[in-house]
Amino acid sequence: xxxxxxxxxxxxxxxxxxxxxxxxxxxxxxxxxxxxxxxxxxxxxxxxxxxxxxxxxxxxxxxxxxxxxxxxxxxxxxxxxxxxxxxxxxxxxxxxxxxxxxxxxxxxxxxxxxxxxxxxxxxxxxxxxxxxxxxxxxxxxxxxxxxxxxxxxxxxxxxxxxxxxxxxxxxxxxxxxxxxxxxxxxxxxxxxxxxxxxxxxxxxxxxxxxxxxxxxxxxxxxxxxxxxxxxxxxxxxxxxxxxxxxxxxxxxxxxxxxxxxxxxxxxxxxxxxxxxxxxxxxxxxxxxxxxxxx
Numbered sequence: 244x245x246x247x248x249x250x251x252x253x254x255x256x257x258x259x260x261x262x263x264x265x266x267x268x269x270x271x272x273x274x275x276x277x278x279x280x281x282x283x284x285x286x287x288x289x290x291x292x293x294x295x296x297x298x299x300x301x302x303x304x305x306x307x308x309x310x311x312x313x314x315x316x317x318x319x320x321x322x323x324x325x326x327x328x329x330x331x332x333x334x335x336x337x338x339x340x341x342x343x344x345x346x347x348x349x350x351x352x353x354x355x356x357x358x359x360x361x362x363x364x365x366x367x368x369x370x371x372x373x374x375x376x377x378x379x380x381x382x383x384x385x386x387x388x389x390x391x392x393x394x395x396x397x398x399x400x401x402x403x404x405x406x407x408x409x410x411x412x413x414x415x416x417x418x419x420x421x422x423x424x425x426x427x428x429x430x431x432x433x434x435x436x437x438x439x440x441x442x443x444x445x446x447x448x449x450x451x452x453x454x455x456x457x458x459x460x461x462x463x464x465x466x467x468x469x470x471x472x473x474x475x476x477x478x479x480x481x482x483x484x485x486x487x488x489x490x491x492x493x494x495x496x497x498x499x500x501x502x503x504x505x506x507x508x509x510x511x512x513x514x515x516x517x518x519x520x521x522x523x524x525x526x527x528x529x530x531x532x533x534x535x536x537x
Contacts, residue, residue, distance in 0.1 A: 278419045278464045279477065285320040285501065293319050304396035324399055324467075324499045334494035334529040338448070341514070341533040342493060343526045344455060345401040345506055347391035350427070352516055355386045355509075362390065362434055363427040372435035373456065373507075375415055379441070383454060385512045389520070389532055392422060395503035401457065402528050403491040404508065406447040409470060410488055413441045416481035419461040422505045434458055434505065440466050440475055444491070449535060454509035457500065465501040494529060508532060 284296075293316045300306055300319075308314045312326040335342050351361045358380065359367045371380045393399060417438040420430055427433055438459040445452055457466050465476040470489040473479075491497065510533050517531040526532070 278461055282465065282476070282501070285323065286318055288317050290315065290317055293317065293322065297322055300395075304394065306396040310398075320501060323501050326400070327398060332494075332527055332529045335531050336493075339535045340517075340531045341404045341446075341453070341508075341510065341535065342402075342529050343391060343532045344404045344497070344508065345391055345393055345528050346398045347393045347506070347526060349520055349522050349524050349526060350390035350392045350424070350505070351522060352389040352520055353387070354512065355384055355388060358384060360388050362432075363424060366428060366431070368432040368435055372432055373439075374441060376413075376441075379443075379454075382452070383509050386454075386509045387512060387514050387516060387533060388510075389508045389516070391506045391508070391526065392424075393500065393503050393505065394423075397503065398528070399501070399503070400499040400528075401455075401497055401506060403493055403495040403497055404453065404455070404532065405444075405493050406491065407444050407453065408447070408488060408490055409442055409444050409497075410486065411441075411443040412468060412471060412485045412487065414475045414479055414481070414483045415439050415441070416477070416479065419459065419464045422458065422460045422503070434507070438464050438466070438475065438477070440468065442468075442497075446535075451511060451514075451535065454507075456507040456509075457498070458505040458507065459500065460502060460504040466504075467498040467501070469496065469498050 296319045297306070297316070308325070310327050310331045312328050316322045351363065353360065355370055358370050360370065361367050370383060371377070374380055415438070418436045420426055420433050420437055422433065422437070430436070440457050442455040443452070444455065459466050465474050467474045470487045471485045513536055515534040515536060517534060519531070
């Protein structure tokens with residue numbers, strides 16, 4: 244069941260103050276250099292350093308490790324990509340339900356109209372700029388879309404929204420802007436600027452197409468995709484394309500981010516937005532996101 248997002252962050256910092264500080268700190272610094280440095284730092288194998296880093300992290304975010312499979316981490320990265328206790332995320336078993344692929348906060352949802360959709364209220368961007376593929380742009384005109392923002396404190400792994408096949412994966416290199424609400428309102432076409440992957444899927448039984456776009460963000464900017472055994476990052480060649488044709492089952496782990504970020508989910512116009520969806524609400528992996536019409 245979805246809930247409203249937290250009103251405070253960390254040890255009681257007001258949400259707007261925390262977001263303003265976050266924007267100033269993460270978007271007014273050399274993003275690429277800082278991202279590489281934090282990526283290097285997060286891989287250092289030192290349990291003591293990891294504990295100190297996590298303690299500092301908790302000052303600024305509501306990090307909750309009560310559902311983590313283990314709370315002993317060899318590195319900060321291990322905490323970022325932590326697994327959960329089995330059964331922590333029940334998967335809606337109904338065949339007509341397409342579930343959320345991740346934990347997150349609903350940023351926006353609706354329909355693509357005249358090639359445009361919204362990253363925040365009043366902030367449009369172009370489907371063509373996002374996908375960099377005229378054929379995909381044509382295919383997904385009029386589609387339903389949902390934006391799910393994964394904060395740095397949340398569970399960072401993402402999963403299959405339904406049974407089906409991943410037919411194609413493409414990587415698009417880019418910047419590492421923060422993807423919090425303040426940045427989305429201030430940085431035009433932010434999702435189209437950042438590093439991202441495009442996962443094309445077909446759902447089993449119905450041949451319904453589905454599109455997932457994991458978008459990386461500042462401080463680590465790495466996207467792991469298990470079925471191709473690849474981690475996309477700043478060293479990855481732009482435009483790399485894979486055709487894995489991999490069978491997936493609803494709830495199956497597909498990959499992870501090494502820091503907070505965003506996933507966009509696109510489905511045909513015939514899909515229905517789950518009735519409990521609301522902008523600003525928290526959704527958990529496995530909960531209803533879209534519904535196939537009966």
